Amino acid sequence: MPEPDYKTRHEFTGSGLEPRELEALVATLPLLLEEEDEGLVAVAKPSGISSEKALEAMAASLSKPLFAVSRLDLPTSGVLPAALGTEQSPEARWYLAQFAAHSLVEKTYLCLCQGTEGSLAEVGAEGSVELPLKVVATSRSTSRAVPSAEGKRARTDFQVLAVFAEATSQLSLIEARPRT
Numbered sequence: 001m002p003e004p005d006y007k008t009r010h011e012f013t014g015s016g017l018e019p020r021e022l023e024a025l026v027a028t029l030p031l032l033l034e035e036e037d038e039g040l041v042a043v044a045k046p047s048g049i050s051s052e053k054a055l056e057a058m059a060a061s062l063s064k065p066l067f068a069v070s071r072l073d074l075p076t077s078g079v080l081p082a083a084l085g086t087e088q089s090p091e092a093r094w095y096l097a098q099f100a101a102h103s104l105v106e107k108t109y110l111c112l113c114q115g116t117e118g119s120l121a122e123v124g125a126e127g128s129v130e131l132p133l134k135v136v137a138t139s140r141s142t143s144r145a146v147p148s149a150e151g152k153r154a155r156t157d158f159q160v161l162a163v164f165a166e167a168t169s170q171l172s173l174i175e176a177r178p179r180t
Contacts, residue, residue: 010067010068010087011065011066011067011068011086011087012052012055012056012058012059012065012066012067012068012082013056013059013060013065014056014057014058014059014060014061014062014063015060016056017053017056017057017060022057022060022061025049025053025054025056025057026057026058026060026061028046028049029043029044029045029046029049029054029057029058029061030043030044031043031044031058031061031062032044032079034062036084038091039083039084039085039089039090039091039092039094039095040081040082040083040084040091040095041058041062041066041081041082041083041084042079042080042081042082043055043058043079043080043081043082044077044078044079044080045072045076045077045078045079045080046077047074047075047076047077048074048075049074050074051068051071051072051080052068052071054080055068055080055082058082064084064085065084065085065086066082066083066084066085067082067083067084067085067086067087067089067091067092067095067096068082069081069082069083069092069095069096069098069099070099070105070107073144076109078109081095083095083096106177107177107178108175108176108177109175109176109177109178110161110173110174110175110176111158111173111174111175111176112171112172112173112174113171113172113173113174114169114170114171115169115170115172120160120163120172120174121160121163121170121172122160122163123160123161123162123163124159124160125159125160126157126158126159126160127157127158128155128156128157128158129155129156129158130153130154130155131147131151131154132147132148132149132150132151132152132153132154133145133146133147133148133151133152133154134146134147134148134150134151134152135151136148152180153180154178154180155178155179155180156176156177156178156179157176157177157179158174158175158176158177159174159175160172160173160174161173161174161175
């Protein structure tokens with residue numbers, strides 16, 4: 001399977017969707033922030049919609065090109081930021097640099113985990129997960145990171161925020177902060 005071409009999927013104009021698909025998508029994507037002066041938009045991306053489709057729909061809805069400065073995996077919901085403009089716009093370059101350098105941006109995920117494994121059983125517990133990750137293509141247009149000895153070093157810090165225990169199972173609410 002060929003390596004995905006990430007460069008071609010960073011810029012969105014809204015022209016890649018059929019009108020019916022666009023209408024359905026826009027209805028599920030609340031625009032959380034549109035700061036013309038700052039050159040930034042933020043979309044509430046639900047689980048099950050790709051970052052690419054969400055940004056394509058938002059670009060069409062706003063009638064403005066958008067440049068992806070970050071992405072969320074298909075099963076992940078959350079805030080999806082994008083720069084107003086093309087890859088060459090000063091806004092896109094500046095925001096992309098902030099995400100790459102982690103200087104002004106910190107990603108935080110809330111995860112609901114099932115089980116009673118080790119440190120996930122106590123509120124306030126903290127820890128780190130360090131596993132090398134490799135990006136692999138899952139289809140012609142999508143990819144995902146998987147643990148692999150051939151991958152790049154990756155570290156995520158976490159803290160247990162809440163524990164919901166029953167006789168037969170336990171759920172832990174975790175705040176995860178990717179560091180690399």
